[in-house]
Amino acid sequence: MRAIQNFFIRAHHWQVFLLLFGLFFLGNAVVLQSMMQSPDKVFGTLLPICVLTELLAVCLALWLWCLGAFLNSLVAMRLRPKLSFFGFAIVYPPLYMPLFMAYFQSLSFKPLLLLAIFPLHFFAMFCLLYDLYFVSKSLALAEKQRSVSLGDYLGYLCALWIFPVGVWIIQPRINRLYANATATLSS
Numbered sequence: 738m739r740a741i742q743n744f745f746i747r748a749h750h751w752q753v754f755l756l757l758f759g760l761f762f763l764g765n766a767v768v769l770q771s772m773m774q775s776p777d778k779v780f781g782t783l784l785p786i787c788v789l790t791e792l793l794a795v796c797l798a799l800w801l802w803c804l805g806a807f808l809n810s811l812v813a814m815r816l817r818p819k820l821s822f823f824g825f826a827i828v829y830p831p832l833y834m835p836l837f838m839a840y841f842q843s844l845s846f847k848p849l850l851l852l853a854i855f856p857l858h859f860f861a862m863f864c865l866l867y868d869l870y871f872v873s874k875s876l877a878l879a880e881k882q883r884s885v886s887l888g889d890y891l892g893y894l895c896a897l898w899i900f901p902v903g904v905w906i907i908q909p910r911i912n913r914l915y916a917n918a919t920a921t922l923s924s
Contacts, residue, residue, distance in 0.1 A: 790838065805823055
């Protein structure tokens with residue numbers, strides 16, 4: 738796990754972007770191309786799309802976890818947010834996603850099952866929002882080393898929300914904090 742964290746913390750913004758989106762778009766292009774060649778086998782190509790989507794969700798969760806844990810370690814103990822719910826909120830959406838995709842790929846929608854999926858889906862969305870909140874607030878805390886308000890980290894939250902753009906804004910700040918932390922440790 739340490740090697741994964743070191744990769745995500747030290748990676749350049751373009752590397753994170755290519756990892757999370759390059760492979761996903763390339764994989765989807767291949768799947769869509771095969772769907773165009775044989776449209777009668779649409780359901781056979783949905784499995785690779787689901788696998789690619791799950792892979793993206795896991796990589797995104799890993800990136801957010803690495804950022805959150807690293808930034809949390811830079812914050813003074815008295816200001817440090819707790820990692821317990823953040824850890825759960827990171828794990829829940831990628832675990833929930835296959836259930837959601839399996840339900841919506843089935844040909845028969847059952848209303849009672851929809852009633853069970855509905856709150857689970859909203860909780861997964863809440864977890865994703867909490868993950869973005871945690872990382873953005875931790876970034877502001879790590880940079881300022883004082884208590885922060887919503888205005889101090891709202892820009893980071895929006896950048897993370899618009900993920901492809903946010904990688905280009907957030908990752909250089911992470912790299913700078915990492916360089917400062919390693920310079921402080923080596924001196």
